[in-house]
Amino acid sequence: MKKELTICIAGAGSTYTPGIIQSILSRYEQFPVSEIRLYDVSHERNHRTYVIVEYLTKRLNQNIKLVETTDPQKAFTGVDYIFSQIRAGGLKMRELDEKIPLKFELVGQEACGVGGFAYGMRSMVQFLDLVEECVKYAPQAWILNYTNPETIISEAVRRKFPDAKIINACDMAISISKTIAEIYDYNHDAWVPTYYGLNHFGWFTEIYDKELDKDVLGDIIERAQKDGVWLNEGDDSWKETYVNLGRMIQYFPDSIPNNYLEYYLMGDEKVAKANPNYTRANYVMDNRDNYMENFYQAILSGSKKELETYSMENEIHGQYITDIAISLHCDLNERFNLIVPNHGAIPNLRADAVVEVPSYVSAKGVEPISLREDISDFHKGLMEAQVASEKLWVDAFFEQSYLKALQAFTLNQTVPSMLVAKKVLDELIEANKGYWPELK
Numbered sequence: 001m002k003k004e005l006t007i008c009i010a011g012a013g014s015t016y017t018p019g020i021i022q023s024i025l026s027r028y029e030q031f032p033v034s035e036i037r038l039y040d041v042s043h044e045r046n047h048r049t050y051v052i053v054e055y056l057t058k059r060l061n062q063n064i065k066l067v068e069t070t071d072p073q074k075a076f077t078g079v080d081y082i083f084s085q086i087r088a089g090g091l092k093m094r095e096l097d098e099k100i101p102l103k104f105e106l107v108g109q110e111a112c113g114v115g116g117f118a119y120g121m122r123s124m125v126q127f128l129d130l131v132e133e134c135v136k137y138a139p140q141a142w143i144l145n146y147t148n149p150e151t152i153i154s155e156a157v158r159r160k161f162p163d164a165k166i167i168n169a170c171d172m173a174i175s176i177s178k179t180i181a182e183i184y185d186y187n188h189d190a191w192v193p194t195y196y197g198l199n200h201f202g203w204f205t206e207i208y209d210k211e212l213d214k215d216v217l218g219d220i221i222e223r224a225q226k227d228g229v230w231l232n233e234g235d236d237s238w239k240e241t242y243v244n245l246g247r248m249i250q251y252f253p254d255s256i257p258n259n260y261l262e263y264y265l266m267g268d269e270k271v272a273k274a275n276p277n278y279t280r281a282n283y284v285m286d287n288r289d290n291y292m293e294n295f296y297q298a299i300l301s302g303s304k305k306e307l308e309t310y311s312m313e314n315e316i317h318g319q320y321i322t323d324i325a326i327s328l329h330c331d332l333n334e335r336f337n338l339i340v341p342n343h344g345a346i347p348n349l350r351a352d353a354v355v356e357v358p359s360y361v362s363a364k365g366v367e368p369i370s371l372r373e374d375i376s377d378f379h380k381g382l383m384e385a386q387v388a389s390e391k392l393w394v395d396a397f398f399e400q401s402y403l404k405a406l407q408a409f410t411l412n413q414t415v416p417s418m419l420v421a422k423k424v425l426d427e428l429i430e431a432n433k434g435y436w437p438e439l440k
Contacts, residue, residue, distance in 0.1 A: 002032050003032070004032050004033070004034035004035075005031065005032055005033045005034065005035075005080045005081065005329075006033070006034065006035040006036075006037070006078060006079045006080055007024070007033055007035070007036055007037070007079055007080060007081045007082070007083065008036075008037040008038075008039055008075050008076055008079045008081075008082045008083070008138075009021070009036065009037070009038055009039065009083050009085070010039050010040075010075070010082055010083065010084040010085070010086060010130060010134075011039075011040060011084060011085040011086035011087060011147070012038035012039055012040045012045075012046050012049045012050075012068075013040040013042050013044075013045025013046050013048070013049055014049075014085050014087065015284075015288045015289055015291075015292045016085060016315075016317050016318065017038070017049050017053070017085075018049065018052055018053055018056060018312035019312055019313055019314055019315045019317060019318040020083060020085075020317070020318035020321060020322070021036060021053055021056075021057075021318075022056065022060075022312065022314045022318065023314050023318035023319045023321075023322040024036075024318075024322050024325075025057070025060070025062050025064065026314065027322055027326060030326045030329070030330055031322070031325060031326050031329055031330075033064070034064065034065060035064070035065040035066075035067065036053075036064060036065070036066055036067070037067045037068075037069060037074070037075050037076075037079065038050050038053070038066070038067065038068045038069070039069055039070070039072065039075035039076075040070065041070060041126075042070075042090070043070050046068050046069075046070065047068060048292065048293065048296045049068075049292075050066065050068040051296055051299055051300070052292065052295055052296055052299065052312065053066060054066055055299045055307075056312060072130075072133040072137065073133075073137055075137075076133060076134055076136075076137035076138040076141070077137045077138065078138065079138050079141050080140075080141055080142075081141055081142050081143075081144060081325055081329075082134055082138065082141050082142070082143045082144065083144050083146070083321060083325075084127070084130065084143055084144065084145045084146060084147050085145075085146040085147055086123070086126055086127060086130060086147050087147075087148075088119070088122035088123045088125065088126040088127070088435065089119070089122045089432075089435055091281055091284060091285050091289060093118075093119070093122065093431075093432070093435065094110050094119065094281040094284075095279065095281035095282065095285075096118075096428075096431050096432075097109075097110055097115035097116070097118045097119050097281075098110060098115050098279035098280060098281050099276060099277075099279055100115070100118075100424065100427055100428055100431060101113060101114050101115050101414075101424055102271065102274055102276040102279070103276065103424075103427070104420055104423060104424045105271050106267075106271065106414055106415060106420065106424060107263045107267045107270055107271060107414045108271075108274060108276075108279055109260075109263050109280070110148070110280065110281070111148050111149045111199075111200050111260065112200060112260055112263040112264070112414065113263060113267075113412060113414035113415075114409055114412060114414065114415060114421075114424050114425070114428065116148075116149045116152075117149075117152070117393050117408065117409070117412070118428045118431075118432060119148065119149060120148075120149045120152035120153070120390075120393060121393070121396075121397060121432065121435070121436045121437075122432060122435040122436065123147055123148065123149065123152070123153055124152065124153065124156045124394070124397045125397075125435065125436070125437065127145075127147050127153055127156070127157070128156060128157065128160055128161075131143065131157055131160075131161050131164055131166070132161075134164075135161065135164060140165075141165065142165045142166070142167065142325075142328060143164065143165060143166040143167070144166075144167050144169065144321055144324060144325055145166055145167065145168045145169065146169060146170070146171075146317075146321060148170075148199075149199065149200070150168050150169075150170050150199035150200075150339050150356075151198045151199040151201075151339060151354050151356075151390055152390055152393060152394060153168065154168045154199075154339045154340075154354045155354045155390060155391065155394045156394050156397065156398075158341060158354065159394070159398065160398075165365070167324060167328070167338060167361070167365070167366055168338065168339035168340070169320065169321060169324055169336065169337075169338055169339065170199050170200070170337070170339065170356065171316055171317050171320040171321070172199075172200060172258060172259070172260070173193075173195050173202065173204075173258065173337045173356070174316060174320055174336075174337065175316050176204075176245075176256070176258065176259060177191060177193050177195075177204065177207070178316060179231065179242070180220060180229075180256065183229060183230065183231070183232075183242075184220055184223055186209065186216065187209075187211060190209050190210045190211040190212070191207055191208070191209055191210075191216075192207075192208040192210065192335070193206065193207045193208075193337075193358075194206035194207070194208075194358060194371070195337050195356070195357070195358065196345075196346055196355065196356065196357050196358075196371060196375065197258065197355065197356055197379070197383065198353075198354070198355060198356060198383060198386055198387065198390075199339055199356050200258055200260035201258060201260065201261060201264070201382075201383070201386055202257075202258045202356055203255040203256065203257050203258065203379060204217065204255060204256040204257075205217070205254075205255050207220065207256075217255075217256065220256065221249055221253050221254075221255075221256065224245075224246050224249045224250075224256075225249060225250055225253055228243065228246040228247075229242045229243065229245045229246035229249070230242065230243070230246075231243075235283070235287075237280065237283070241259045241262065242259070244259070244262040244266060245257065245259055245262070247266070248261060248262065248265055248266070251265075252378070254376070255379075263414065264382070264413050264414060267413075267414050291310075294310075295310040295312070298310060320336075323336070324336055324338075324361055327361040327362070328361050328362070328363065328365070329363075330363075331362050331363035332361070332362070333360050333361065333362040334360065334361060335358055335359070335360055335361075335369075336358070336359060336360075336361055337356055337357065337358055337359070338356065338357070338359040338361070338366055338368070339354060339355070339356045340354070340355065340356075340357065340359060340366060340368045341353075341354055341355075342354070342355045343368075344370060345357045345368045345369065345370050345371060346371055346375055347370070347371065347372070347373070347374055348374040348375060348380060349375065349380060349383060349384070349387075350384070350387065352391075353383070353387045354387075354390075355383075357369060357371070382413070385411060385413055386413065388411055389408050389409075389411040389412045389413070390408070392404050392405075392407045392408035392411065393405065393408040395408075396408060396439060397437065400437050400438060400439055400440055401439060401440070402439040402440055405425060405439050406418070406421060406422060406425055409421035409422075409424065409425050
């Protein structure tokens with residue numbers, strides 16, 4: 001009989017937590033979880049998740065021990081796996097990350113540009129504290145990390161906790177490939193994609209289809225050039241993002257880019273179309289967050305009729321991190337796109353970059369796959385600038401250096417000059433008092 005597992009969800013107040021837990025519980029035969037601890041610095045959001053997850057597990061007739069806590073010792077002691085998805089500063093600070101850059105006609109986005117850096121500085125403060133607590137109370141546990149912005153977080157953890165048992169993952173690449181497969185009527189389960197880059201900053205350069213026994217990337221690019229890329233479901237902003245994916249392929253038909261590259265390759269248009277008074281953060285608060293709150297209130301009221309209208313989907317976000325955990329736990333040696341130190345995986349990129357590349361996950365951890373061939377100068381040039389900018393930002397965090405922070409903003413490819421860099425940096429410093437270390 002397999003040993004039953006105890007896991008912790010760190011940042012359990014996230015609206016994605018119920019989906020992650022449902023993914024985990026649906027795979028009991030491979031990942032026999034008997035206890036789940038919900039940990040968050042916000043008691044209110046953590047309790048809301050607890051009530052919803054408790055209701056869902058009862059509705060699904062699943063017997064699980066569920067614990068809620070704001071105490072890291074209680075959360076982590078004796079656990080086998082820690083799933084981390086913290087959002088430093090919550091959605092209100094995300095709103096500022098998006099709106100402050102737009103005041104300076106810069107991209108306003110939670111994981112890209114200077115808004116992503118602002119979030120990254122807050123995340124480094126809180127996530128490194130979290131890793132320290134995990135190492136202290138659960139040194140044997142693996143940390144499966146979804147906390148953004150992933151490349152900055154991974155670089156910071158690499159520097160401070162080089163031996164930490166942590167796997168850094170993002171579901172964006174697999175979300176794109178699944179969507180592309182659906183749009184063009186392929187079987188995604190038969191695909192072995194080759195994807196490389198930085199987090200939210202990469203490209204598919206091959207998609208081998210096992211059923212067809214060939215690389216279908218060229219066929220997809222040809223169809224995208226002819227017909228565009230049209231998303232049938234989802235909100236208007238995601239539909240526009242996939243239209244822009246098709247436009248990027250029109251300009252550069254040698255690969256399929258990550259959606260988020262629109263913020264770097266089409267930043268001026270994104271800024272011109274943005275509503276500075278209502279950004280993605282507002283949409284998330286008005287939709288996902290409100291849905292979760294209304295679900296919570298319906299459970300408290302006990303209205304059976306109202307509760308029939310609510311569910312929490314088992315999305316790719318939860319499925320992907322669960323698949324990684326199972327490959328680790330069951331020694332399956334399955335392939336994922338993960339965020340790792342480069343060390344030659346991309347041969348002509350600096351060895352100390354933190355990159356996102358195909359990797360195998362087994363009981364002993366992560367083994368990145370070497371691409372073996374040099375990447376193009378176009379991709380390399382974009383990546384080199386981004387890597388240098390991110391490393392300067394991490395330097396600024398550890399050294400509390402205003403100079404390094406200004407250099408990072410000036411080098412960022414969404415910023416036109418040092419003059420604008422200084423203005424937006426100074427405003428973000430003011431907005432993040434109490435969250436950022438003091439830069440001197």
